[in-house]
Amino acid sequence: MPHAPTTLVILGASGDLTRRLLLPGLGTLLSVEPERAVRVVGADRVELSDEDWSTRVGEAFAEAELDEAAAGPVVEETRYVRTDALDEGQLRALLDQVEAPLVLYFALPPSVTVQVCALLERIGVPRGTRLALEKPFGNDLDTARELNRQLLRVVPEDDIFRIDHFLGVNTILNLVGLRFANRLLQPIWSRDHIEKVEILYDETLALEGRAGYYDGAGALMDMLQSHLLQILAFFAMEAPATMDAKEVRSLKAQVLRAVHPWRHDPVASSRRARYTAGTLEGREVPDYAAEEGVDPSRGTETLAELVVQLDNARWADVPFVLRSGKALGQARKEVVVTFRPPAHVPTGLQDTDANDRLVLELKPGAVVLDLSMNAEGDPFVLEQKELQAQLGKARMLPYGEILGAILDGDPLLTIRGDEAEELWRIVEPVLEAWRDGKVELEEYAAGSDGPEGWGTVPG
Ligand SMILES: NC(=O)C1=CN([C@@H]2O[C@H](COP(=O)(O)OP(=O)(O)OC[C@H]3O[C@@H](n4cnc5c(N)ncnc54)[C@H](OP(=O)(O)O)[C@@H]3O)[C@@H](O)[C@H]2O)C=CC1
Numbered sequence: 001m002p003h004a005p006t007t008l009v010i011l012g013a014s015g016d017l018t019r020r021l022l023l024p025g026l027g028t029l030l031s032v033e034p035e036r037a038v039r040v041v042g043a044d045r046v047e048l049s050d051e052d053w054s055t056r057v058g059e060a061f062a063e064a065e066l067d068e069a070a071a072g073p074v075v076e077e078t079r080y081v082r083t084d085a086l087d088e089g090q091l092r093a094l095l096d097q098v099e100a101p102l103v104l105y106f107a108l109p110p111s112v113t114v115q116v117c118a119l120l121e122r123i124g125v126p127r128g129t130r131l132a133l134e135k136p137f138g139n140d141l142d143t144a145r146e147l148n149r150q151l152l153r154v155v156p157e158d159d160i161f162r163i164d165h166f167l168g169v170n171t172i173l174n175l176v177g178l179r180f181a182n183r184l185l186q187p188i189w190s191r192d193h194i195e196k197v198e199i200l201y202d203e204t205l206a207l208e209g210r211a212g213y214y215d216g217a218g219a220l221m222d223m224l225q226s227h228l229l230q231i232l233a234f235f236a237m238e239a240p241a242t243m244d245a246k247e248v249r250s251l252k253a254q255v256l257r258a259v260h261p262w263r264h265d266p267v268a269s270s271r272r273a274r275y276t277a278g279t280l281e282g283r284e285v286p287d288y289a290a291e292e293g294v295d296p297s298r299g300t301e302t303l304a305e306l307v308v309q310l311d312n313a314r315w316a317d318v319p320f321v322l323r324s325g326k327a328l329g330q331a332r333k334e335v336v337v338t339f340r341p342p343a344h345v346p347t348g349l350q351d352t353d354a355n356d357r358l359v360l361e362l363k364p365g366a367v368v369l370d371l372s373m374n375a376e377g378d379p380f381v382l383e384q385k386e387l388q389a390q391l392g393k394a395r396m397l398p399y400g401e402i403l404g405a406i407l408d409g410d411p412l413l414t415i416r417g418d419e420a421e422e423l424w425r426i427v428e429p430v431l432e433a434w435r436d437g438k439v440e441l442e443e444y445a446a447g448s449d450g451p452e453g454w455g456t457v458p459g
């Protein structure tokens with residue numbers, strides 16, 4: 001059965017997200033599911049002809065290697081409507097000329113999104129309209145709550161899709177299969193067997209011209225408060241009975257409610273740093289503070305670490321180290337699970353003294369298990385051996401998975417309102433401590449491994 005045609009209205013159609021992620025994502029969705037009936041309408045305040053716009057859509061689809069047969073009808077039918085989304089008359093006119101059912105995708109600066117939502121409260125939207133929003137969802141707990149209330153005055157919660165593209169990443173979704181679809185890991189997934197969990201997303205990318213957004217956010221808000229806590233939620237949640245959105249999102253929210261800075265001490269549990277000039281992959285990277293658009297007095301961090309604890313029976317006293325940063329010498333995007341030592345190693349075997357570890361490499365995808373065993377040479381001397389599985393290429397880009405779910409009206413791969421609030425609740429004490437200057441802003445040279453001594457769990 002073909003899906004009913006849906007109109008995807010992209011507000012902010014001329015922006016970076018639309019060009020680099022959204023349209024190529026849609027292209028990969030259509031290449032896997034060419035029978036999908038979707039009309040695309042671009043809206044932005046810049047003057048563009050229908051032809052210019054359809055060329056952009058066509059180029060993005062070509063980038064996604066979508067074949068002509070699937071791309072053609074969407075590219076031919078797509079339209080562009082010049083719209084200042086903050087002008088009530090123009091917004092009304094846009095909504096009047098697009099055919100329901102609608103997905104309104106806010107690819108706008110977040111402050112503009114909030115104002116457009118206020119207009120939509122007055123204008124109203126056709127019944128069944130879905131709203132797709134990009135992070136950040138508010139700037140703090142209060143504004144996140146206010147945004148949630150405002151959105152609910154426009155559409156019901158099930159029609160609000162708060163995007164976190166990590167939820168469309170196959171290696172992250174693999175956490176669910178890895179944990180719950182075999183007999184091996186599920187019984188040992190708790191404080192009884194796991195000593196420490198590290199969720200790391202070190203990037204070699206530097207600022208890449210994104211000062212306008214990034215300098216107001218920093219690594220903690222950009223990555224930890226959103227993506228890394230979502231990974232944590234999948235890692236630590238209880239077993240879902242089904243992959244139904246209500247079930248999975250409730251279990252994720254339950255975990256997030258238990259998360260707090262380690263020992264409830266936001267100062268000792270967090271670290272922040274900013275990169276200085278350095279050489280990275282053969283190119284010179286300027287000092288972050290000297291980049292165009294950066295206000296050095298803001299003290300924005302480009303590397304953040306936060307150790308959290310989960311106040312529940314399964315995870316009590318297990319430190320979860322979350323770290324992400326930019327301009328690091330080596331990309332390291334992985335979840336590292338360190339197991340407790342065995343209760344007893346037979347006397348007569350020479351132990352390795354190394355803990356067993358499970359490493360989930362997120363990009364490219366792999367699962368690596370470091371296990372102590374009798375390996376080669378002297379059979380009484382134990383060694384660590386690596387068991388490894390490479391995960392195949394994803395069938396589509398993360399934005400393709402997410403758009404597919406939104407077009408189906410399935411909120412599984414998006415964030416529920418209460419989750420969005422919890423994410424802010426967790427980091428707020430840390431942000432406050434940083435604002436009050438209680439945690440030093442350290443420095444590291446671009447291309448280095450970051451400052452010394454990170455990754456240790458405070459006593
Ligand atoms: N870019 C990225 O890699 C990612 C972005 N995001 C999120 O996506 C959203 C968009 O970001 P991004 O694409 O980078 O931002 P951009 O500034 O590149 O794009 C926003 C677009 O919205 C347009 N716009 C601004 N005001 C209005 C208005 N009143 N009416 C109509 N159009 C308007 C802008 O036009 P003009 O240029 O004239 O201002 C611009 O074309 C943000 O929430 C961001 O956090 C999330 C993940 C990744």
Ligand SMILES: O=C1O[C@H](COP(=O)(O)O)[C@@H](O)[C@H](O)[C@H]1O
Nearest residue numbers: 165203205214222223227363398
């Ligand atoms: O949302 C964001 O994510 C990217 C990292 O995700 P990836 O899928 O591109 O690896 C990060 O670089 C960016 O700063 C952040 O806004």
